[in-house]
Amino acid sequence: MDLKAQTQIERRDPATVMRLSRLGSLHQCRLSFMRQLTRRMAHENWAFSRPKFDIDAKGVGCAVYTAHGPERAYSLVAFAHDLPPEKRSDRVIADAWDATFALFDGIPSEADIERLSKNVPLQEAGRVSESELSLSRANRSVRLWSHVVDALAAGQQPDLEQIYQVGYLMRTTAVYGSGKFGAADREKVADRPEVYAPFQVEMLSVFLTRTFVRDLVQHMADAKGGSRAVKLDPDIARWLGIGNSTGLGMAPFIVNHPILFNNWIMAREKAIARVRSLESASESEVDQFRELFQRSQLSISWWRSQHPIQVEKLAALTADLDTLSDYLDTHALTDAFPWNRLMTWSETALSTEGQEFLASLILEPYGELVDGLATCMADSQAQAFVIDGTMSIGQARELIRDTHGWALDLDWEARENCARAWYVSEEKLEPRMGERFEEPIAEYEQPLAPARDAIAAYTLMGEWDESQTVAEFLLLCPEHRHTLRRVQMSRNAPYGEIRDNTIGSAVLPIDMLRAKLSFFGATHFDPRSDRWVRICMYSGAPYPEELTSENADFWVYPQVPV
């Protein structure tokens, strides 16, 4: 009997993966939430309809788009507005938008639409109900919208170069789910297979929004050009994604949901380890990898940013693609453990951005090995919230050393190490980050520096007997309850904590935003400052009526034009 153990490549060390610079370089992959959704909808043969499109020549009115799954339907109720240009802002402090949306659970009646028409356009100032699953809004890209309307109205197709470079006609500026502003809690839908994976409701809402935007631009062009207007070429329309502008509000999410975030990273790391553990790659697997590498280079060539940090990273990534291309020209990937060799090589040959691009790309030929991990990405461990008071102080301190060892020697009193503080503004009740020593915000600080807090608890527990219990400690020191809870969660969530300083003078919140958005499946990250970023979603994806099993997965990689 052959007892030779199969070589098993371990998952990457959380100490490597969970650095902010790496999290801020993550790329979409097979497990991304948009791709999970399009694969499922194609596999289950979802049907789509547009029961209402009641929009006038000025672009004002309402439309409904319904997605019919095997058991249930979901409808995007869209309101289009005539927004004066001076009111158009992506910032969360805006109070009017070009279009506003709710995702309705089922098929809305006229009474539902009437109710929503009085609330959805107001966004945060309105109320939705348990029948709604998400609330969102979008603004036009001024650059591209008028170009596309004018071109179509004049009987011409829009310029592809401009479409490649902007990527979308509208960008959403918030997609609120999970009980926000009166909408249904996640619990209402969490046991439905089609929306069990994270953010499927939001991803569906954006998928339908993209269709609405395509229809609206056509409608406006038809209204303007009359009989001269032409229909937007579907091959051009496909490159139009939906933009998204994401600010600081999203950054605390990955800190506030350590188990959920762990599950995302863990799924991807397990997938990477599985592929690295393959002893050989078949010819068709290698061919597919090479093809998608070619296609991804085209996508990256369209990626634009003016932000100095991203400009530098893009230059490095572009150089990485050349380096990787040279490697692939000289290596047939026929050696033993080809993916592991490639990954190991990349650790010294490529930038962090290039390494993470590659780590996502090697997963592509292995749907059967990877896609099942998607089921592990939701957080179903509500009981992990409960602290185990019987744990000894010695054990708790050991857990802190394991996760936050890097932070033990940091001087947390030094100004540069605690220069920032996260707080919630009175004005919009949204998270912000400020200068602790320059603004009166310290007393309002949110608990978004887990490492600092862990070291504080560690130090204090050092004065206790190691055999005493966490329950005894917390009875007298309840200010450390949130920290001990997180510390205990780390036992089952090794990738739950960012292993970097989230309040230091050098922290870049855009790294936290990108980590989250990469799991959505976003591309073309374009930071607009150190704390907000624009992205593109669904560029290249089939529209609902085009969706098939053949195009449901690799749409993120553009086909090289013949």
Place this chain on the structure above:
Amino acid sequence: MSFSLNEMEATAKRATRGAGYSWGQAEEASKATRWLCMQGLDGAGTLARLLERGLTLNLAAHRPSQIECPWNAEDDLCPLSAGSLLSDSVHLLKTNPIEMQNVTMPALLLPFVSNAARLLQEALTVEIDGVQVVTDGDRLMAPDTLPDTAQRVVVSRSASPEGSRMRHTRAYPAPEDWDVLNHFAHRTYAPATEESRLLGAGAGLSDND
């Protein structure tokens, strides 16, 4: 007006923190409030009345003075302190009931008892001055209202509840209680300044292009 349970939880967390409890206690109070609302009990009113008591002025006087039973404090006992200790010390219930004395807003103990029942995987009875409440961690048998203070509360292992309250998916706080919670929550918000408007949210390149 109905609120989602997430809205209830988020507001309860900010309110509890705003009233001076630690972040960890605020997390627990908010989950507890949500749980009460889910059971159709008045979570918002219960928490609002607790926060109005102002126990955080001297919280040490309102927490159990030791882990050994009975649990009492110099002053009346805060259910968030006693509840979290109960949840942290579930193993004690394996040998003896836990007795508490002079508890304010004892309904807030119930979510912690529910946690304990789940950890022990058996049902627990809470006797609140003679009123019996039973939970197995999932189901709850309890009257619609509970007193604002209890002289004596005893938590002990018991037979499973014979029925359960209907689950609710929304919270219906009384407007005045909702206002109280928002009043406390407001203390966690930093006043806006022009600087924070520009810098705090990270204005940068144009957002209208």
